[in-house]
Amino acid sequence: MYRAFYGLKENPFNVSPDPRYLFLTKQIEETLSSLMYGIETKKGIIALTGEVGTGKTTLVNRLLDWLHQRGTKSAFLFNSRMNSSQLFDFVLAEFDIPCESRSKSQQLLKLNQWLLERFRAGETAVLILDEAQNLTFPVLEEIRLLTNLETSTEKLLQIVLSGQPELEEKLNLPQLRQLRQRIMIRCKTSHLTKEETHNYILERLKIGGAAAGQPHIFSSAATDTVHLYSLGVPRVINLLCEHSLINGYVEHQRPIQPKIVEDVAREFQLDVVEPTASPEALRTSAELYNSEAFIQNLGEALSRFRLSPTPSLRDKK
């Protein structure tokens, strides 16, 4: 196993959202602060958007930890494939509000009573919906109506809608203009720059147990190559680094050189969108990030990674 060879205590590039591995750039910190500020000042609805794999769920988990530490009541809905009546079932269950009736009006009444009790106790209640780009129009309309639960001075329920850029597109549709008007804060996650990608990799290796003072595990050129093929998307950085460690171990290579990373990128077809420009130029190439071909290749590569890693890679582990 590569851990002993590279002097690591654990696999640093697991794709699970382990809070110990949270990497904060200035931009991520600002986004987190906006979310916290919106909740503290009871703004009503906050929208968090960002490309696939750029850290929305990771950030939401961090936010949930913060809410938990403050004793704030929170409901986290990550399954966005639901209809309106399921929305109320989930919200009540997550907030632990007892309600025998399944009629929507009864459930709404219970929720309102409970929120008023929270308000009188000086507490805040937060509803977070992840993958919100998949929510249907009727469900989004119910969410809008939830913001009508208010006193004369403040919203009783704070709502965070987190989703991919399609959420923004959806919110721009005329049917959702009433909801759009109620969004008081918008914040984003985005791709890491080349320098941030370097630091992200170093930070993860350090948390994974890499001893200070030892020779680097990835050469600087290899890290540049990770940035080039991942375009600074943390999930793809993890994928490239994890498999580069496996392949690097097989070849007993330290520090890992760009060729190893290139081979992994090829294996996962991340090279289909040819990096024709320099990494620095790619960093700002929003067009490429959003190109259909890139998203399709990325989605395909990631789903294969999740569902069935190639037997050769599994064997090497």
Ligand SMILES: Nc1ncnc2c1ncn2[C@@H]1O[C@H](COP(=O)(O)OP(=O)(O)OP(=O)(O)O)[C@@H](O)[C@H]1O
């Ligand atoms: N700020 C960060 N610090 C540490 N790791 C991160 C960070 N952002 C993302 N990651 C890593 O990348 C992986 C993907 O991030 P995450 O699932 O949060 O992305 P997402 O934006 O929610 O993606 P999707 O649009 O597919 O839901 C995480 O599991 C985590 O390993």
Ligand SMILES: [Mg+2]
């Ligand atoms: Mg997510």
